[in-house]
Amino acid sequence: MVEEKVRSALEKAREKVLEEKDYVMEVVRYLHEEFDGYAPPEALELAAHLLEVPPSRLYEIATFYSLYTLKKEAKHVISVCASLPCHVAGGREIIETLRKELGIDFGQVTPDGMFKLEEVGCLGRCDTSPNMMIDGTLYRNLTPEKVVAILEAYRKGVIE
Ligand code: FES
Numbered sequence: 001m002v003e004e005k006v007r008s009a010l011e012k013a014r015e016k017v018l019e020e021k022d023y024v025m026e027v028v029r030y031l032h033e034e035f036d037g038y039a040p041p042e043a044l045e046l047a048a049h050l051l052e053v054p055p056s057r058l059y060e061i062a063t064f065y066s067l068y069t070l071k072k073e074a075k076h077v078i079s080v081c082a083s084l085p086c087h088v089a090g091g092r093e094i095i096e097t098l099r100k101e102l103g104i105d106f107g108q109v110t111p112d113g114m115f116k117l118e119e120v121g122c123l124g125r126c127d128t129s130p131n132m133m134i135d136g137t138l139y140r141n142l143t144p145e146k147v148v149a150i151l152e153a154y155r156k157g158v159i160e
Pocket residue numbers: 081082083084085086087121122123124125126127129130131
């Protein structure tokens with residue numbers, strides 16, 4: 001199961017990335033997608049082995065960016081962009097909506113363990129601001145209404 005997900009992450013990253021130097025970074029991103037919002041150490045180690053690079057290269061990326069984590073703290077991790085382009089495109093309202101709807105602040109987990117809210121820098125899609133990511137899935141052109149609907153879909157299990 002772990003190996004299947006790691007191999008899938010490697011394949012997806014390989015399809016997406018042309019430059020070798022960006023490949024490891026993209027692998028870490030896809031590992032988070034495969035494992036629903038985190039990259040367990042055994043997956044990082046296996047990916048490093050398959051890539052024939054030292055595990056430290058993947059650990060450096062997975063521990064440097066606040067977007068990434070090595071352990072699952074909540075069922076779903078919401079990473080909302082707080083950088084300027086998203087901010088001026090309505091990002092402040094998005095953050096306020098998330099805080100209000102979830103009843104938590106950045107770095108906190110809802111009492112039911114369902115969501116963790118994270119503030120992150122640019123997600124690389126400023127053209128569709130404001131943006132947020134949940135477990136590696138990007139949600140674009142957000143409005144407060146869209147945010148409420150997305151949270152509801154996760155709560156009802158329509159999105160898992
Ligand atoms: S500033 Fe939000 S995605 Fe770039």
